[in-house]
Amino acid sequence: MTIETAVIGSRFAGSSTLFCILDVLASVGRDWEMLHGLPASEPTFHAALRTVDAAPYWDINGRKITPDAALTERPAPDLIIVPDMHFDPNGGVPEEFVAVTEWIGDAHARGAIVTSVCSGAVLLGGAGLLKGQEATTHWGFADMLGRNFPEVKVCRERILVPTGEGHRVVTAGGASAWEDLMLYLIARFAGADAARRIAKIYLIDPHREGQLTYASLTANRQHDDQLVAEAQIWAARNYDTPSPVAAMAERSRLTERGLHRRFKRATGQAPAAYIQTLRVEEAKQLLETTDMPIDDIAAEVGYSEPSSFRSAFRKRVGISASAYRKQWRALAPTAFLGA
Numbered sequence: 001m002t003i004e005t006a007v008i009g010s011r012f013a014g015s016s017t018l019f020c021i022l023d024v025l026a027s028v029g030r031d032w033e034m035l036h037g038l039p040a041s042e043p044t045f046h047a048a049l050r051t052v053d054a055a056p057y058w059d060i061n062g063r064k065i066t067p068d069a070a071l072t073e074r075p076a077p078d079l080i081i082v083p084d085m086h087f088d089p090n091g092g093v094p095e096e097f098v099a100v101t102e103w104i105g106d107a108h109a110r111g112a113i114v115t116s117v118c119s120g121a122v123l124l125g126g127a128g129l130l131k132g133q134e135a136t137t138h139w140g141f142a143d144m145l146g147r148n149f150p151e152v153k154v155c156r157e158r159i160l161v162p163t164g165e166g167h168r169v170v171t172a173g174g175a176s177a178w179e180d181l182m183l184y185l186i187a188r189f190a191g192a193d194a195a196r197r198i199a200k201i202y203l204i205d206p207h208r209e210g211q212l213t214y215a216s217l218t219a220n221r222q223h224d225d226q227l228v229a230e231a232q233i234w235a236a237r238n239y240d241t242p243s244p245v246a247a248m249a250e251r252s253r254l255t256e257r258g259l260h261r262r263f264k265r266a267t268g269q270a271p272a273a274y275i276q277t278l279r280v281e282e283a284k285q286l287l288e289t290t291d292m293p294i295d296d297i298a299a300e301v302g303y304s305e306p307s308s309f310r311s312a313f314r315k316r317v318g319i320s321a322s323a324y325r326k327q328w329r330a331l332a333p334t335a336f337l338g339a
Helices: 015-027 031-035 095-109 118-126 139-148 175-190 192-202 226-238 244-252 256-267 271-289 294-300 306-317 321-329
Strands: 003-008 045-051 079-082 113-117 160-163 169-172
Touching: 003 015, 015 045, 015 175, 015 192, 031 192, 079 095, 079 118, 095 113, 095 118, 113 118, 113 175, 118 139, 118 169, 118 175, 160 175, 169 175, 175 192, 226 244, 226 256, 226 271, 244 256, 244 271, 256 271, 271 294, 271 306, 271 321, 294 306, 294 321, 306 321
Parallel strands: 003 045, 003 079, 079 113, 113 169
Antiparallel strands: 160 169
16 A cells, blocks of 8 residues: 655745655665565655745745645555755744644644644644644754643653654654664565565664754744843852852842742743753854863853762753763764765
8 A cells, every 4th residue: 555645845844854754764675675686566656845835935045846746636645755954943824834834733633644743743733733742843943832832741851753644644763763763664565575675775873862962952932021031141150159049039129939929930940950951052163163171161161069060960961971972973064084
């Protein structure tokens, strides 16, 4: 049986993820066989790029894209994939997606499996498919997803979250998590061997460590509390000082408990957690760009005990400080010379 698959296009979508998904799905049962002199099998997926009206459009990067079909054309899809979308994470779902989210909801009600990559999860939320469910999205859109759809349990650290009855809803994290989603869907519909073959052909390595190692921890939630904003500015310059929360409260002329309540209401984080976030983010930069010993970095960002720093770093980033340094130093230009 061939899985009729609709990949959703939009002027908000970049072309790379769209066409990577289309190419990978088309290669299942074909490319491995070609490389090994074997006959191709019947295609597992018939994937088409669909939009509301099938008219050509210019994507977010200014490239003209010609869709294959309109959303409502036959055959109705068995599988829907919503890629990453470039819209303001501080706003709501753009009005032009109303028709898309309604169509997605109707398709799911008819039995389709609905999946998303990155910020595409916001459209699944708009379709009402994430109520009371766990979901993931790009770390930069996690607050948007939770703010617009408070009944969703946002798992910002996860790369892939299948959920709902029969796992007919699947969300994937950052934009490159399309790779993890493809391997999952190929294994689900074509078998684990097919997924392994595709991983080998495309040199895909699943993001087993999650997406915390890629997140910018200081993504700010917008608010209009001037007192808290001033406290944040002070914290950004003085997070390495002893007892910074007490100093913030004193400067704000609030008790620490009063500051805690007001700060958390405005930012979503307690002051102590905010300070930890700033410290760890600075430590990440030092690990990426300097050869400072880790214990010295701990002291530099305000930790009197290296063990406290190591614990805080692992909790927020998902791996140890030494593993983080090794991972990101591998992206230095000289690291590729021996490849």
